[in-house]
Amino acid sequence: MALPVRQQLLYWGIAAAVFFLLLWLLGNVMLPFLVGGAIAYFLDPVADRLERAGLSRVGATVTISLIALLIAVLLILAIIPTLIQQLTGLINAAPEIAQRLQAFLVERFPELSDNTSTMRQTLAQIAQTIQSKGGELAETLLSSAMSLVSAVIFIVVVPVVAFYMLLDWDHMVARVDSLLPRDHAPTIRRIGNEINAVLAGFVRGQLSVCVLLGSFYAIALMVAGLQFGLIVGAIAGAITFIPYVGSLVGGTLAIGLALFQFWGDWFSIAMIAAIFGVGQFVEGNILTPKLVGNSVGLHPVWLLFALSAFGSLFGFVGMLVAVPVAAAFGVITRFGIEKYHASLLYKGYAASDKHQPKDEAAE
Numbered sequence: 417m418a419l420p421v422r423q424q425l426l427y428w429g430i431a432a433a434v435f436f437l438l439l440w441l442l443g444n445v446m447l448p449f450l451v452g453g454a455i456a457y458f459l460d461p462v463a464d465r466l467e468r469a470g471l472s473r474v475g476a477t478v479t480i481s482l483i484a485l486l487i488a489v490l491l492i493l494a495i496i497p498t499l500i501q502q503l504t505g506l507i508n509a510a511p512e513i514a515q516r517l518q519a520f521l522v523e524r525f526p527e528l529s530d531n532t533s534t535m536r537q538t539l540a541q542i543a544q545t546i547q548s549k550g551g552e553l554a555e556t557l558l559s560s561a562m563s564l565v566s567a568v569i570f571i572v573v574v575p576v577v578a579f580y581m582l583l584d585w586d587h588m589v590a591r592v593d594s595l596l597p598r599d600h601a602p603t604i605r606r607i608g609n610e611i612n613a614v615l616a617g618f619v620r621g622q623l624s625v626c627v628l629l630g631s632f633y634a635i636a637l638m639v640a641g642l643q644f645g646l647i648v649g650a651i652a653g654a655i656t657f658i659p660y661v662g663s664l665v666g667g668t669l670a671i672g673l674a675l676f677q678f679w680g681d682w683f684s685i686a687m688i689a690a691i692f693g694v695g696q697f698v699e700g701n702i703l704t705p706k707l708v709g710n711s712v713g714l715h716p717v718w719l720l721f722a723l724s725a726f727g728s729l730f731g732f733v734g735m736l737v738a739v740p741v742a743a744a745f746g747v748i749t750r751f752g753i754e755k756y757h758a759s760l761l762y763k764g765y766a767a768s769d770k771h772q773p774k775d776e777a778a779e
Contacts, residue, residue, distance in 0.1 A: 439730050450736050452577025460585045477583045607747055614743040621707040626656045629699050636691045643677055667692035
């Protein structure tokens, strides 16, 4: 006989509370394991395809690990130093850009030449803020990167965790399945499959969109001659998962830098603007519909709320689990709505009486 619903809800609530408590207390300790698990989750379909092609699970895992190592080495040697160099250069150029902007505005609005002008003082404060906050931001980013992407975590722990989890992924899934409560196993499997479909559709698809669009922006901007094209493309691509924000932020930054670099050369400035127009068209009409689809069930507003809430509560680790938790909550909510639509609470007794046999109704 199954446990009463109230007692089941109590146990599931305790399990959820324990999970969030551990996430809050052991966030930094759990970080490499979460990252390694996420990598294994992303690469499991690739390992399955290699297995279907004839490789063993060990062979597929080793092949994927070697390719990932080669890509990581190429990124470290070829791209990451350039990104850091351009980020540092952009921060250092911020005061000069602010001064050029101030000179341009003074030329167009002579009243700004008055030192007591409120607008002039505001512009001066903005320039000082950009310089100080920009330097702090660069220092914070670099120090955070060095603390998070430390040798111990990303050279030892994360690859080892990802390797073993990818190797044993199917066994872990089978083990979890064997622990499911028998009365609810079919329902939990169904919900789990739907959550997996949402994550696969959104995370894997959106990651592909970010990489492809960021690469397009970076290459196109560098070909167009923009001085900080690589870092602008990387920023735009990294936040593409937020609809329109990636193109808006990246486009504003790129056009602003183009005005600073190509002032008077309107063709070059128009080319920079056209690059983001083309990128937005391709992302909205080709990449996102093909790679992400329209049925993943993660609304942008709900995703932003989940990222903000979990980021503020649990920090960087919370942001890592925000998307899976948002996907799970969305699937469970839709499941609950489906059950509600099939219940007497929604249909009422009148609807249930219509489906009764006539002889039963007569009785």
